[in-house]
Amino acid sequence: MMTYSNILNYWFSEKSQQHWFASTPEVDAEIREKFESFWERAASGELDSWSETPEGSLALIIVLDQFPLNMFRGEAKGFQTEQKAIETTLKAIKNGFYKDLNQEQLVFLLMPLVHSEKLEEQELSVKLFKSHNLTDGLSFAEHHRDLIIEFGRFPHRNAILGRESTPLELDYLASKRAFMG
DSSP states (O other), X not given: OOOHHHHHHHXXXXXXHTTSSSOXXXXXXXXXXXXXXXXXXXXXXXXXXXXXXXXXXXXXXXXIIIHHHHHTTTSXXXXXXXXXXXXXXXXXXXXXXXXXXXXXXXXXXXXXXXXXXXXXXXXXXXXXXXXXXXHHHHHHHHHHHHHHHHHSSOGXXXXXXXXXXXXXXXXXXXXXXXXXX
């Protein structure tokens, strides 16, 4: 039986780390094959008890936030459990679980806030990246926050989510500064 330790071992393995921010169709397929059933269980609330420990919270966040971006790349379904991931992150912060994680793990614990389209959650992500000296991810968090300040949402999600882009968003998407991740 697979546990949250299996998810953490997979995600933080040397092999997986190479693909965190540069996945391939093969890696996406592997994650879908291995973990889609866990994502379904997490989405339904069946794995909520994992949020009672630091490592369990981290694994649940990876299942709810990171895995769907791989499994359902380019599909609206990839964002279906984003809010549940954010709630898990906020609960983990409230419980002080960040104290029990290393910097690499903490980046992924906070990642749902970086993915949020709510400015207050974006501001919190930047604050926490700074206060925990997560320098490798700080510019990434700031960039995401700045997009929300500028547009109120992530323009690169519009087509996937069936939203109409504004003229300013279209100009941004056609520019060299466009973020497509």
